[in-house]
Amino acid sequence: MIALVTDRDVRVGFSADASGLILVPDAVARPSSVDEVVDVLRQAGAERTPVTPAGGQTSTTAASITDRGILLSTRALDRILNIDVGARTARVESGVLIGDLQRALAPHGLFFAPDPTSDQECTIGGAIACNASGPRTLRYGATRVHVKGLTVALLGGQVIEVRRSRLEKNTVGYPPLQDLVDWFVGSEGTLGVVVAAELALLSKPAVEIGLAIPFADERQALAFVVTARESAAVSPRCLEFLDGEAAAIARGDGGASVWPADVGAVVYVEEARNDEPPLDAWLALAEAHGALTDAVNVFEGDGSLGVARRLRHAVPAQMHERAVRYREAGGRRISTDWAVPYSNLAAVISEVRARAAEAELIPPVIFGHAGNGHPHCNYIGRDAAEVRTIEAVVERTLRDVVGQGGTVAAEHGIGKIKAKWLPLQFDSTQQRMLRAVKRELDPLGLLAPGNII
Numbered sequence: 001m002i003a004l005v006t007d008r009d010v011r012v013g014f015s016a017d018a019s020g021l022i023l024v025p026d027a028v029a030r031p032s033s034v035d036e037v038v039d040v041l042r043q044a045g046a047e048r049t050p051v052t053p054a055g056g057q058t059s060t061t062a063a064s065i066t067d068r069g070i071l072l073s074t075r076a077l078d079r080i081l082n083i084d085v086g087a088r089t090a091r092v093e094s095g096v097l098i099g100d101l102q103r104a105l106a107p108h109g110l111f112f113a114p115d116p117t118s119d120q121e122c123t124i125g126g127a128i129a130c131n132a133s134g135p136r137t138l139r140y141g142a143t144r145v146h147v148k149g150l151t152v153a154l155l156g157g158q159v160i161e162v163r164r165s166r167l168e169k170n171t172v173g174y175p176p177l178q179d180l181v182d183w184f185v186g187s188e189g190t191l192g193v194v195v196a197a198e199l200a201l202l203s204k205p206a207v208e209i210g211l212a213i214p215f216a217d218e219r220q221a222l223a224f225v226v227t228a229r230e231s232a233a234v235s236p237r238c239l240e241f242l243d244g245e246a247a248a249i250a251r252g253d254g255g256a257s258v259w260p261a262d263v264g265a266v267v268y269v270e271e272a273r274n275d276e277p278p279l280d281a282w283l284a285l286a287e288a289h290g291a292l293t294d295a296v297n298v299f300e301g302d303g304s305l306g307v308a309r310r311l312r313h314a315v316p317a318q319m320h321e322r323a324v325r326y327r328e329a330g331g332r333r334i335s336t337d338w339a340v341p342y343s344n345l346a347a348v349i350s351e352v353r354a355r356a357a358e359a360e361l362i363p364p365v366i367f368g369h370a371g372n373g374h375p376h377c378n379y380i381g382r383d384a385a386e387v388r389t390i391e392a393v394v395e396r397t398l399r400d401v402v403g404q405g406g407t408v409a410a411e412h413g414i415g416k417i418k419a420k421w422l423p424l425q426f427d428s429t430q431q432r433m434l435r436a437v438k439r440e441l442d443p444l445g446l447l448a449p450g451n452i453i
């Protein structure tokens, strides 16, 4: 059995994620091999001790922190076990950072498609457990479709291998039982600890361009997003929206020379192809929607696209920083990740703004994956009372969102913070089935208690 660390400083070091909450675990385990993970889970099962897996702890929903039992950090499971260039697959341990994997793949002309903007800090295991997505999900899909197989340690210490079937047809049983990989992708640590994964990779396209397209008015920007999704003249890899404040944060983070100033909104688009990208078509579409086309910035090549990515990442990072100062008063950032069918997005955002104004909140900063109908509305609650007001405002929006066929959580998972909103989306039968799966794989309810259920 590896030593469990109970030293307070170490436990406190694992007590925060990006949710703004603090939960100090009773002990921390830092296994560096599958055998050590198995040891922890076997012992925990025998002693009925809860175990919460954690990777980079960038969760915005308090999914990766706990004050019940052991926090099992996967950060020492950080080996890239194999890159098969011909088969375009990689086998990695779950604590590998996505950014490190991308750096290892780049010399082979390959990449792992899921691109959460936190990719330099988050792990493959965390991305799998949350079915993470990112700007380029518009083209490539979320993490789920890029996972070919998993090695998972269950509570009690059993290790199982689950693999995608290569069958093209299958009518045996209910679909959720046909591919067990899907049980673990998005399970937020509640069903097992992912110790290793086999991932599908993509070849890097020959040409990748990005355009930061400014608009005076955010409604023009959101109308442009809908047209760009439906146009046959362009095929965007991402369609990201930044409202005026989000655009100013990006520019302020070293973007002064490459990012538009004093605008109502920016739409950042990328297109990737093996032939000439349709720049003229993009500019014509933008002009038709009243974009400030003289101020469009073009990003081309890895270095330049990396700058655009960093500026975009500055927005959630800065919002997180802004909220830290209110922590002592019980304040925090509340970040939504609801999604609706993309053509409904402008109407919901307009409602969000009206509700925030009516409740006299700091206006939320809104940015994110508009091409998927999926923004992040970042509110800052300055004290505990204001946090409660914001949650009530958000809940009203979530009821509308679900009514429109949307989801309460499109990419950050449910964790602990949003578990109360799951019943808005899942009816009683779905909730019973969720619990039945949980009971089957974790009968004692010891894995990641409080997450999802």
Ligand SMILES: Cc1cc2nc3c(=O)[nH]c(=O)nc-3n(C[C@H](O)[C@H](O)[C@H](O)COP(=O)(O)OP(=O)(O)OC[C@H]3O[C@@H](n4cnc5c(N)ncnc54)[C@H](O)[C@@H]3O)c2cc1C
Binding pocket: 017, 018, 052, 053, 054, 055, 056, 057, 058, 059, 060, 063, 064, 074, 094, 095, 115, 116, 117, 118, 121, 122, 123, 124, 125, 126, 127, 128, 129, 130, 131, 132, 133, 134, 135, 187, 188, 189, 190, 192, 193, 194, 195, 316, 317, 411, 412, 448, 451
């Ligand atoms: C600034 C910022 C930007 C972000 N941008 C995005 C974005 O663009 N897209 C997006 O999808 N998310 C984003 N996120 C949220 C977060 O980064 C992702 O959910 C990420 O995938 C979490 O990975 P992690 O390694 O940090 O996991 P953690 O936060 O450590 O854990 C997250 C969940 O996964 C579980 N878990 C972790 N490792 C394992 C494992 N090996 N086995 C089983 N369960 C495990 C934990 O129990 C927890 O439930 C962002 C967060 C921040 C702070």
